[in-house]
Amino acid sequence: MNSPTSQAPGLWRQVLRRLKRQRMSMVAAGLLATILAACLLLPLFSPYDYFTPHFDLLSRAPMLAGGHVLGTDPLGRDLLVRVMWGCRISLAVGIAASLVSVLIGVSWGATAGYAGGLTDALMMRTVDILYSVPFVPFVIVLTVLFGRELWLIFLAIGAVSWLDIARIVRGETLSLKQREFVDAARVSGVRGAAMIARHIVPNLVGIVIVYATLAIPTVILFEAFLSFLGLGVQSPLASLGSLVADGTSEMQGHPHLLIVPALFLAAIIYCFNYLGDGLRDALDPRDG
Amino acid sequence: MLRYTLRRLLGAIPTLLVIVTLAFVLLHAAPGGPFDSEKRMMPAIQRSIEAKYHLDEPLWRQYLRYLSDLARGDLGPSFQYRSTSVNEIIAQGLPVDATIGLTAMALALSVGGAIGINAGLRRGTRWDYGSMALAVAGISTPVFVVAPLLILIFAIKLHWLPAGDWVRGSPSHLVLPAVALALPYTAYIARMMRASTIEVLNSPFIRTARAKGLPLRLILWRHALPPTLSPLVSFLGPAIAGLLTGSIVVESVFGLPGIGRYFITAALNRDYTLVIGITVLYGVLIILFNLLADLCYAWIDPRVRLR
Numbered sequence: 001m002n003s004p005t006s007q008a009p010g011l012w013r014q015v016l017r018r019l020k021r022q023r024m025s026m027v028a029a030g031l032l033a034t035i036l037a038a039c040l041l042l043p044l045f046s047p048y049d050y051f052t053p054h055f056d057l058l059s060r061a062p063m064l065a066g067g068h069v070l071g072t073d074p075l076g077r078d079l080l081v082r083v084m085w086g087c088r089i090s091l092a093v094g095i096a097a098s099l100v101s102v103l104i105g106v107s108w109g110a111t112a113g114y115a116g117g118l119t120d121a122l123m124m125r126t127v128d129i130l131y132s133v134p135f136v137p138f139v140i141v142l143t144v145l146f147g148r149e150l151w152l153i154f155l156a157i158g159a160v161s162w163l164d165i166a167r168i169v170r171g172e173t174l175s176l177k178q179r180e181f182v183d184a185a186r187v188s189g190v191r192g193a194a195m196i197a198r199h200i201v202p203n204l205v206g207i208v209i210v211y212a213t214l215a216i217p218t219v220i221l222f223e224a225f226l227s228f229l230g231l232g233v234q235s236p237l238a239s240l241g242s243l244v245a246d247g248t249s250e251m252q253g254h255p256h257l258l259i260v261p262a263l264f265l266a267a268i269i270y271c272f273n274y275l276g277d278g279l280r281d282a283l284d285p286r287d288g
Numbered sequence: 289m290l291r292y293t294l295r296r297l298l299g300a301i302p303t304l305l306v307i308v309t310l311a312f313v314l315l316h317a318a319p320g321g322p323f324d325s326e327k328r329m330m331p332a333i334q335r336s337i338e339a340k341y342h343l344d345e346p347l348w349r350q351y352l353r354y355l356s357d358l359a360r361g362d363l364g365p366s367f368q369y370r371s372t373s374v375n376e377i378i379a380q381g382l383p384v385d386a387t388i389g390l391t392a393m394a395l396a397l398s399v400g401g402a403i404g405i406n407a408g409l410r411r412g413t414r415w416d417y418g419s420m421a422l423a424v425a426g427i428s429t430p431v432f433v434v435a436p437l438l439i440l441i442f443a444i445k446l447h448w449l450p451a452g453d454w455v456r457g458s459p460s461h462l463v464l465p466a467v468a469l470a471l472p473y474t475a476y477i478a479r480m481m482r483a484s485t486i487e488v489l490n491s492p493f494i495r496t497a498r499a500k501g502l503p504l505r506l507i508l509w510r511h512a513l514p515p516t517l518s519p520l521v522s523f524l525g526p527a528i529a530g531l532l533t534g535s536i537v538v539e540s541v542f543g544l545p546g547i548g549r550y551f552i553t554a555a556l557n558r559d560y561t562l563v564i565g566i567t568v569l570y571g572v573l574i575i576l577f578n579l580l581a582d583l584c585y586a587w588i589d590p591r592v593r594l595r
Contacts (some may be wrong), residue, residue: 025422056429122554129302129303129306130304130306131301131575132300132307132308132571133306133310133571134307134529134532134567134570134571134574134576136529136532136533136536136570137311137555137563137567137570138310138311138314138567140551140552140555140568141311141314141315141555141563142314143558144555145314145315145555145558146318173533199307205584217428221430224430224432225430225432225533225537226571228432228537229540230538231550241432244432244433244436244442245432248388248432248434248436248541251436251439251440252440254445255440257438258440259437262429262433262437265430265431266425266428266429266430267434268428269428270424270425270427270428271432273424273427273428274424277424
C-alpha cells in the first residue's frame with residue numbers, strides 16, 4: 001500500500017498482531033473463510049444443481065445416506081447446494097453493495113471535509129436530510145417497480161447505506177487536513193482532487209475497512225429482508241433470505257428447511273460483526 | 289426550548305418535501321399505472337376512473353394537487369381500496385403498530401438495560417463474556433428468522449401461545465410479535481449499556497463519591513445510574529426507523545393488520561397515494577422521534593445546549 005507515512009507497514013503489522021490476540025475475531029475469520037470456500041467449491045463438485053426438480057425426492061429430511069446431506073426442498077432440489085448458492089448470492093450482494101456505499105461515502109465525506117465552508121455545509125446538510133428519509137419504503141418501491149435485477153439490488157442498497165461512512169470520513173478528514181504532511185504536499189503544489197485521492201484517502205483506509213466490515217452484515221440483512229418479502233432474488237435462484245422465507249412456509253412439517261438457511265445467515269452476520277468489532281479494537285488501541 | 293422545537297419543526301418541512309417529491313417522481317417514472325393491470329376495462333370506463341383520481345392531468349398539476357391536499361392533512365383516496373381513504377387505512381393500522389412497537393421497546397429497554405448494566409458491573413467475568421456473546425448473536429439474528437422460530441417453538445410445538453392473528457386487547461396475541469421485534473434492540477441496548485456503565489464507573493465523579501466514603505449501593509443508584517442511562521435517549525431516534533422496518537416483517541409473519549403489510553401490497557398494486565402516504569408517515573415519525581430524543585437529552589443532561 002502506498003501510504004505516505006514511512007511507519008505504515010509497522011502500523012499494519014501491529015494491527016494484525018493485536019487482531020490475532022483476539023480469539024473470537026480469529027474464530028470468526030476462520031469460520032467466514034470456511035463458509036466462503038465451501039460456497040464457492042461445493043456447488044462445483046456436487047452432483048446436484050440448484051434448479052432441477054426431482055419429484056421422487058420431495059422434502060427429504062437430512063441424512064447422510066443417499067447423497068442429500070441436508071435433505072431436499074419441496075421440489076426435490078438438494079438443500080446443501082441451494083444453501084451454498086444462497087451464501088454466494090448473500091455474500092456477493094453484501095460485498096458489492098458495501099463497496100458501492102464505501103465508494104460514495106468516502107468520496108462524499110472526504111470532499112466535504114477537505115473543501116470546508118459552504119460546500120461542506122451544503123453536502124452535510126444533504127446527508128442530514130437523507131438521514132430522515134425512510135429508506136426501506138424507497139428500496140421496496142424501487143425493487144417492485146423496476147424489476148428485481150440483482151445489480152439493481154446492489155445499487156439500491158449501496159446508494160442508501162453510505163450516510164454513516166460519509167459522516168465518519170468527513171470528521172476524520174477535518175482533522176487530517178490540519179496535519180503537517182498536508183501542508184507539505186500543498187507547498188509542493190498538490191491541489192484539490194489529487195490531494196484528496198493521494199494524501200487524505202490513504203490515511204482513511206483503517207477506519208474505512210472497519211466500517212466496511214460492519215456495513216457488510218447490515219447489507220446482507222437488508223438483502224435477506226427484501227428476499228424474505230419476495231422482492232429480492234427470484235426463483236429458482238435463491239439467497240439466504242428467500243430460503244428462510246421458503247422454509248417458513250414449510251416449517252410445520254419440515255423444520256430443517258427453515259433452520260439450515262437461518263443458521264448460515266446468522267453465522268455469516270455473526271462473524272462479520274465480530275470481525276468488525278475486533279478490527280476496530282485492533283486499530284484503536286486506546287482502551288487496551 | 290420552545291424556539292428550538294419550532295425551528296426544528298420548520299426545518300423538517302424541506303425534508304418532508306424531499307421525501308414526497310422523491311416518492312412521487314419514483315412512482316410516476318415507473319412503467320404501468322394503478323388501473324392498467326386489472327381485467328381489461330372498457331377504455332371509456334378506464335378514462336373516467338383516471339379522471340376521477342386526476343390521473344389524466346399533467347404530472348406537475350397532480351404534484352401540486354397532492355402537496356396542497358397534504359398541507360391540509362389529507363393523504364387522498366386509496367386507489368386499491370376504492371371506498372377508503374389513506375387516512376382511514378392509517379388510522380386503522382397505526383394502533384396495531386404502536387401497541388407492538390411500544391411493548392417491544394419497553395421489553396428491550398428493561399431486559400437489555402439490566403443485562404448490559406450487569407455485564408458492565410462484572411466486567412471481565414464469565415457473566416460479561418456470556419451476555420456479550422449472546423448480544424452479538426441477538427444482533428446477528430434477523431427478525432424474520434426469530435419470528436418463524438418463535439412460532440415453531442411456542443405455537444406449533446408447545447401450543448402455549450397463538451401463532452398469529454390479532455385480537456384487540458388480548459395480551460397473549462401480543463407476546464410473540466413483541467418478543468420477535470424486541471430481540472435485536474435488547475441486544476443493542478445491552479451492548480450500549482455495558483459500554484456506558486464501564487465509562488461512567490471510570491469517571492472522576494465516581495472516584496470522588498468513593499473517596500467521600502459513600503456506601504456502594506448509594507454510589508451505584510444515585511450517582512452512576514442516571515448518566516449511564518443517557519445514551520439510551522439518543523438511541524431512541526434511530527431505533528424508530530428500525531422498528532418500522534421490523535414491524536413490516538413481524539406483520540407479514542404473524543399476519544397482523546398493521547400499516548407495514550399494507551405497504552407491500554400497495555407498492556405491488558401501484559397504489560400511488562397509499563405508498564406515498566405511508567412513506568410520508570414513516571418520515572414524520574422518524575423526524576418526530578429524533579426531535580424528541582434531542583429534547584430529552586437536553587432535559588436530562590444540563591451540559592447539552594440546544595441551539
